[in-house]
Amino acid sequence: MKKFLFYCALTILIAFIFIGIFADLIAPMDPDAINMANSLASPSAEHLLGTDHLGRDLLSRLIYGSRSSVFIAFFATGCTLLLGLTIGLVSGYFGGWADQLIQGVVNIFQGIPSTAFVVAVLGLLGPGIKSLLIAIVVSSWARFSRVVRNQVLGIREMHYIEGARAMGGSNLYIIRRHVLPNILLPLLVLIATRIGSTVLTVAAMSFLGLGLRAPASDWGIMINDAKLYFVNDFRVLLAPATCLTLFCLSINLIADYLRDHLDNDADTARIL
Amino acid sequence: MCVVIAILEVKNLSKTFRASRLGGKAHRAVENVSFAIPAGQTYGLMGESGCGKSTIGRMIVRLIPATKGQVFFRGADLLAIKQRAFRPYRRRIQMLFQHPSTSLNPRMTVLDSLREPFLLHDLPGRDCMDDRIREHIESFGLQSELLERRTSQVSGGQIQRIVLARIMLLEPEFIVLDEPTSMLDVSVQAQMMFLLQELQERSGVSYLLISHDLDLIRRCSHRIGIMKEGRLVEQNETEALFGAPKQAYTQELIYNFECMKN
Numbered sequence: 207m208k209k210f211l212f213y214c215a216l217t218i219l220i221a222f223i224f225i226g227i228f229a230d231l232i233a234p235m236d237p238d239a240i241n242m243a244n245s246l247a248s249p250s251a252e253h254l255l256g257t258d259h260l261g262r263d264l265l266s267r268l269i270y271g272s273r274s275s276v277f278i279a280f281f282a283t284g285c286t287l288l289l290g291l292t293i294g295l296v297s298g299y300f301g302g303w304a305d306q307l308i309q310g311v312v313n314i315f316q317g318i319p320s321t322a323f324v325v326a327v328l329g330l331l332g333p334g335i336k337s338l339l340i341a342i343v344v345s346s347w348a349r350f351s352r353v354v355r356n357q358v359l360g361i362r363e364m365h366y367i368e369g370a371r372a373m374g375g376s377n378l379y380i381i382r383r384h385v386l387p388n389i390l391l392p393l394l395v396l397i398a399t400r401i402g403s404t405v406l407t408v409a410a411m412s413f414l415g416l417g418l419r420a421p422a423s424d425w426g427i428m429i430n431d432a433k434l435y436f437v438n439d440f441r442v443l444l445a446p447a448t449c450l451t452l453f454c455l456s457i458n459l460i461a462d463y464l465r466d467h468l469d470n471d472a473d474t475a476r477i478l
Numbered sequence: 479m480c481v482v483i484a485i486l487e488v489k490n491l492s493k494t495f496r497a498s499r500l501g502g503k504a505h506r507a508v509e510n511v512s513f514a515i516p517a518g519q520t521y522g523l524m525g526e527s528g529c530g531k532s533t534i535g536r537m538i539v540r541l542i543p544a545t546k547g548q549v550f551f552r553g554a555d556l557l558a559i560k561q562r563a564f565r566p567y568r569r570r571i572q573m574l575f576q577h578p579s580t581s582l583n584p585r586m587t588v589l590d591s592l593r594e595p596f597l598l599h600d601l602p603g604r605d606c607m608d609d610r611i612r613e614h615i616e617s618f619g620l621q622s623e624l625l626e627r628r629t630s631q632v633s634g635g636q637i638q639r640i641v642l643a644r645i646m647l648l649e650p651e652f653i654v655l656d657e658p659t660s661m662l663d664v665s666v667q668a669q670m671m672f673l674l675q676e677l678q679e680r681s682g683v684s685y686l687l688i689s690h691d692l693d694l695i696r697r698c699s700h701r702i703g704i705m706k707e708g709r710l711v712e713q714n715e716t717e718a719l720f721g722a723p724k725q726a727y728t729q730e731l732i733y734n735f736e737c738m739k740n
Contacts, residue, residue, distance in 0.1 A: 364580040364583075365575035365576075365577055365580045365581045366580060366581055366582050366583045368536075368541050368573070368575065369573070369575065369581060369582075369641070370594065371541060372539050372541060372568065372571075372572060372573045373568060373572070373594060373595060373598055373599075373648070374565055374568035374569065374598045374599060375594075375598055379598070383583075383594075384583050387583075387585050387586075388583070388584075388585055
């Protein structure tokens with residue numbers, strides 16, 4: 207059953223990525239084309255999911271919305287991973303004063319609630335994609351780095367690391383050939399869960415008006431737009447909310463499956 | 479008079495582990511240890527767990543820094559050499575570890591593990607290293623089918639042989655054997671020690687054999703050093719030490735060993 211759910215989730219995720227990449231070709235209409243005469247129209251042959259309060263095609267906006275959500279989620283997670291991985295590796299592998307200093311900073315960053323942190327950074331930098339990316343990376347690298355550090359601390363004590371060093375392997379060689387391959391699989395689970403929560407953060411910030419701004423097509427903005435009309439026409443809220451739920455659910459199912467099957471490492475499960 | 483030339487000479491080697499920041503005292507793991515190992519011979523370092531034997535081995539191969547002392551290898555003080563200049567010595571001095579389960583990267587295949595010496599050093603035959611590896615491991619009693627397996631799918635005895643085969647690709651002159659058989663079955667222990675002795679006869683490699691197994695040390699070493707609480711309490715030729723131990727601790731060890739044997 208879990209395998210079936212995993213493949214379903216993977217199909218949904220790939221579909222979202224595909225739709226996001228080829229949004230220009232797939233979307234039937236211009237997502238920003240306003241037609242007040244056709245406001246809140248029901249689904250028809252012309253508008254498969256109907257229109258929103260400004261008469262914009264709901265399906266096209268959903269398709270373009272998946273582009274921004276998927277792009278920001280993957281890019282922000284990639285940047286977070288790069289930063290967290292580098293800092294965690296340095297901290298765990300070299301230890302000493304560098305580790306103590308880094309862990310002090312990590313403790314401070316982990317002590318701040320992440321949503322409040324993102325809001326604060328966006329408040330400082332102002333709304334926009336760039337600010338949103340920076341805010342997400344700044345608020346979430348610490349957890350990545352701590353997981354990486356904990357993994358590296360365990361691996362560092364293995365004889366094969368000492369053996370490689372005794373054989374003449376440089377630190378860079380040992381990290382690249384022995385440390386990284388042994389921490390990437392456990393990290394994969396964390397990356398998957400992180401992508402899901404990043405999509406939710408992007409939607410939440412856009413909903414609050416701190417992320418992407420109207421008229422951009424984004425699921426968070428669509429939910430924000432729908433808040434005045436969903437009592438009369440539930441469809442305008444249901445469409446972006448369903449996409450958001452499906453995306454996050456598929457990511458969580460994939461992470462669940464990876465945790466159970468990819469690596470039988472009890473420590474990984476404990477950390478996560 | 480026959481002059482024996484030492485390949486490795488340890489002089490007043492000491493190691494003190496600093497106290498932790500949360501309290502506790504500094505720990506003197508090794509104190510003023512001195513011994514010499516002639517070329518082509520085995521020096522057995524014997525003592526109970528935690529007496530500092532492995533720490534000495536690690537300091538010799540420079541896996542941990544020494545607090546004080548000197549380690550001369552063919553006349554060169556290894557501990558005084560800078561990191562970069564030490565690289566050529568990495569090929570000549572090697573170490574075999576105690577735990578087979580963590581001696582090789584579990585995500586790598588046996589072949590990848592055996593390729594490492596070629597990748598790290600400019601060994602001859604690098605262009606056809608896979609063929610050389612295949613040939614090489616067969617001389618260690620290993621089948622070439624093992625090469626495609628992950629190291630996590632290989633038994634402990636086989637791993638120790640693979641690690642030894644990997645070390646011998648570098649043609650070292652000196653190897654620290656840190657309890658090389660303590661995690662192996664009795665029958666595999668004998669095979670492993672036989673293999674090590676055969677390699678010594680064939681290549682003239684010298685060993686520092688670290689163990690708490692007096693029987694193993696007696697059978698394999700030319701000379702033995704007895705350690706207690708970080709100090710070398712007695713050292714002598716193997717038969718001389720067993721025949722007439724001078725220190726009370728050595729006498730007690732040998733007495734207990736003979737009692738167990740009988």
